[in-house]
Amino acid sequence: xxxxxxxxxxxxxxxxxxxxxxxxxxxxxxxxxxxxxxxxxxxxxxxxxxxxxxxxxxxxxxxxxxxxxxxxxxxxxxxxxxxxxxxxxxxxxxxxxxxxxxxxxxxxxxxxxxxxxxxxxxxxxxxxxxxxxxxxxxxxxxxxxxxxxxxxxxxxxxxxxxxxxxxxxxxxxxxxxxxxxxxxxxxxxxxxxxxxxxxxxxxxxxxxxxxxxxxxxxxxxxxxxxxxxxxxxxxxxxxxxxxxxxxxxxxxxxxxxxxxxxxxxxxxxxxxxxxxxxxxxxxxxxxxxxxxxxxxxxxxxxxxxxxxxxxxxxxxxxxxxxxxxxxxxxxxxxx
Amino acid sequence: xxxxxxxxxxxxxxxxxxxxxxxxxxxxxxxxxxxxxxxxxxxxxxxxxxxxxxxxxxxxxxxxxxxxxxxxxxxxxxxxxxxxxxxxxxxxxxxxxxxxxxxxxxxxxxxxxxxxxxxxxxxxxxxxxxxxxxxxxxxxxxxxxxxxxxxxxxxxxxxxxxxxxxxxxxxxxxxxxxxxxxxxxxxxxxxxxxxxxxxxxxxxxxxxxxxxxxxxxxxxxxxxxxxxxxxxxxxxxxxxxxxxxxxxxxxxxxxxxxxxxxxxxxxxxxxxxxxxxxxxxxxxxxxxxxxxxxxxxxxxxxxxxxxxxxxxxxxxxxxxxxxxxxxxxxxxxx
Numbered sequence: 171x172x173x174x175x176x177x178x179x180x181x182x183x184x185x186x187x188x189x190x191x192x193x194x195x196x197x198x199x200x201x202x203x204x205x206x207x208x209x210x211x212x213x214x215x216x217x218x219x220x221x222x223x224x225x226x227x228x229x230x231x232x233x234x235x236x237x238x239x240x241x242x243x244x245x246x247x248x249x250x251x252x253x254x255x256x257x258x259x260x261x262x263x264x265x266x267x268x269x270x271x272x273x274x275x276x277x278x279x280x281x282x283x284x285x286x287x288x289x290x291x292x293x294x295x296x297x298x299x300x301x302x303x304x305x306x307x308x309x310x311x312x313x314x315x316x317x318x319x320x321x322x323x324x325x326x327x328x329x330x331x332x333x334x335x336x337x338x339x340x341x342x343x344x345x346x347x348x349x350x351x352x353x354x355x356x357x358x359x360x361x362x363x364x365x366x367x368x369x370x371x372x373x374x375x376x377x378x379x380x381x382x383x384x385x386x387x388x389x390x391x392x393x394x395x396x397x398x399x400x401x402x403x404x405x406x407x408x409x410x411x412x413x414x415x416x417x418x419x420x421x422x423x424x425x426x427x428x429x430x431x432x433x434x435x436x437x438x439x440x441x442x443x444x445x446x447x448x449x450x451x452x453x454x455x456x457x458x459x460x461x462x463x464x465x466x467x468x469x470x471x472x473x474x475x476x477x478x479x480x481x482x483x484x485x486x487x488x489x490x491x492x493x494x495x496x497x498x499x500x501x502x503x504x505x
Numbered sequence: 506x507x508x509x510x511x512x513x514x515x516x517x518x519x520x521x522x523x524x525x526x527x528x529x530x531x532x533x534x535x536x537x538x539x540x541x542x543x544x545x546x547x548x549x550x551x552x553x554x555x556x557x558x559x560x561x562x563x564x565x566x567x568x569x570x571x572x573x574x575x576x577x578x579x580x581x582x583x584x585x586x587x588x589x590x591x592x593x594x595x596x597x598x599x600x601x602x603x604x605x606x607x608x609x610x611x612x613x614x615x616x617x618x619x620x621x622x623x624x625x626x627x628x629x630x631x632x633x634x635x636x637x638x639x640x641x642x643x644x645x646x647x648x649x650x651x652x653x654x655x656x657x658x659x660x661x662x663x664x665x666x667x668x669x670x671x672x673x674x675x676x677x678x679x680x681x682x683x684x685x686x687x688x689x690x691x692x693x694x695x696x697x698x699x700x701x702x703x704x705x706x707x708x709x710x711x712x713x714x715x716x717x718x719x720x721x722x723x724x725x726x727x728x729x730x731x732x733x734x735x736x737x738x739x740x741x742x743x744x745x746x747x748x749x750x751x752x753x754x755x756x757x758x759x760x761x762x763x764x765x766x767x768x769x770x771x772x773x774x775x776x777x778x779x780x781x782x783x784x785x786x787x788x789x790x791x792x793x794x795x796x797x798x799x800x801x802x803x804x805x806x807x808x809x810x811x812x813x814x815x816x817x818x819x820x821x822x823x824x825x826x827x828x829x830x831x832x833x834x835x836x837x838x839x
Contacts, residue, residue: 204630230630236660241619241653248623248637251608254630256623272650275613276620284609285600286814321815344817373820420820 180362207259243272263298264307278321301354328393335370352391373420381411427459444472466505545739551764559715564635615648644675664722672737705733
């Protein structure tokens with residue numbers, strides 16, 4: 171007889187609902203998990219990602235902090251040393267600049283500088299990314315800056331199901347994880363999410379679309395746009411693969427090499443500025459692993475090298491389906 | 506008011522003399538190129554040692570800045586051993602073994618204060634008795650982390666004892682350029698917590714202040730900010746020349762109030778200290794230090810220790826780098 175708790179049932183959820191459900195599940199599963207951040211308790215988070223946690227788990231485990239990003243990040247170090255599993259929220263990733271010295275200088279190196287005495291089971295959640303016309307400093311795509319911080323994992327889900335599986339893995343991971351949630355995806359991405367415990371390992375990329383002619387490599391919300399581009403090009407008979415990195419640290423080098431070797435052509439898409447963006451790292455990885463299988467130079471689609479713009483200019487800045495399609499065509503035609 | 510017993514005062518003086526003796530030796534070893542940068546302890550002994558003696562080493566945490574380790578002998582001989590590894594640049598210097606409740610040195614000023622608040626908060630959540638005592642200097646009190654952490658500690662009512670070691674100098678910057686406030690203790694008002702100013706050259710006074718702050722914290726009454734007023738009698742570090750900026754007359758006045766000399770003279774009057782005790786303490790201090798330096802020098806260190814403990818398990822990238830590193834080393838030595 172089937173065990174109802176082992177059902178392989180799924181429920182359609184938005185990414186936001188999947189995140190909220192996972193936080194509930196992880197807090198119920200492990201009483202060392204504590205949630206802290208600005209407006210996370212009584213208000214349930216400004217996006218409602220932490221809704222219901224305060225009511226269910228109480229004021230000691232779900233804590234509204236003062237507006238102090240540095241001490242939100244810094245306190246996680248102490249909480250982890252004391253044996254807890256903090257899940258902190260930085261309300262918008264752009265505000266993480268005010269915590270950078272703690273995130274990069276302290277959280278990321280706790281294990282290394284104490285040579286493993288302390289287990290930094292720390293998760294920092296932060297929404298980021300364009301498309302919702304936020305005020306300044308709310309949308310910046312800063313993942314490359316954090317990928318350049320040794321000791322920190324940077325996880326960036328693109329689907330509701332992965333939001334659950336990757337967040338659960340991040341919270342249970344013994345290393346510090348920066349878990350980045352795309353603002354546009356909160357309500358704009360929905361999909362079937364497994365009802366039961368669902369873990370997606372960190373550092374294993376996902377093939378979001380099968381294809382043979384060219385691969386688009388990307389992460390987070392840009393996976394959604396890349397899939398739309400691939401579907402649209404498929405109607406013209408082009409076979410476009412989409413590789414969703416899921417996490418940029420750890421990076422699934424093997425999956426990148428395999429996909430590029432198979433297709434021979436690649437486009438890397440990112441929302442951040444072009445210079446020093448993570449696409450550069452992906453392209454260097456391609457050069458290291460499979461340069462001689464390339465039939466054309468690898469293209470990049472990025473934001474521009476300007477600070478994240480105000481609302482009326484946003485659509486020009488953030489890569490869209492049309493720019494991705496243009497880069498794919500260019501790459502298919504060259505070489 | 507809690508006065509340390511005669512036996513405690515004597516133990517405090519042993520630790521103070523030990524710290525000063527070892528610090529002087531380390532200064533010389535640095536000049537001989539045998540250890541890295543050294544921050545001399547001179548003038549800080551009473552504050553750090555007496556504070557440590559007011560704690561319960563089994564339950565209370567010490568979160569240091571960087572000058573304290575020589576004076577934290579009460580937490581065990583491992584502190585000195587690890588500090589020597591640290592001074593020589595061995596990675597194990599940052600691993601103070603379990604269950605010693607002392608964090609390794611913190612070079613980024615003030616960043617340890619949020620950590621102390623997190624530890625204290627965590628102890629409350631886990632219903633563990635204990636406090637987190639964090640040391641930082643007058644200069645560090647200008648960092649944002651001091652304000653954010655003090656504020657959060659107040660809001661959470663966390664069992665934190667914040668000890669601002671006011672040695673009058675942040676390298677070359679005097680306190681009047683650090684703050685316009687009357688005192689660092691006054692800053693507690695902004696956090697809604699008690700601020701206490703204490704003569705940091707008076708071991709008994711520091712002991713009492715920390716003891717009271719600790720008892721308040723354990724009783725659920727929250728954090729205390731203690732300003733221990735002292736004078737930095739030595740250089741900031743071996744890389745510093747304080748004759749460029751410390752007025753000689755100020756230094757001379759401070760030397761007359763040297764905390765080690767003060768407690769030594771008190772205990773001599775009480776018959777608790779004599780030349781033999783002094784000599785025995787100095788000899789043992791040097792033996793301990795020399796052995797710790799020797800052990801640190803001969804501590805094994807594998808090439809790929811460079812990559813250990815970055816993550817719990819190597820990422821694909823680190824695993825590649827590890828094999829590249831080992832390959833490069835084996836080619837070099839071939």
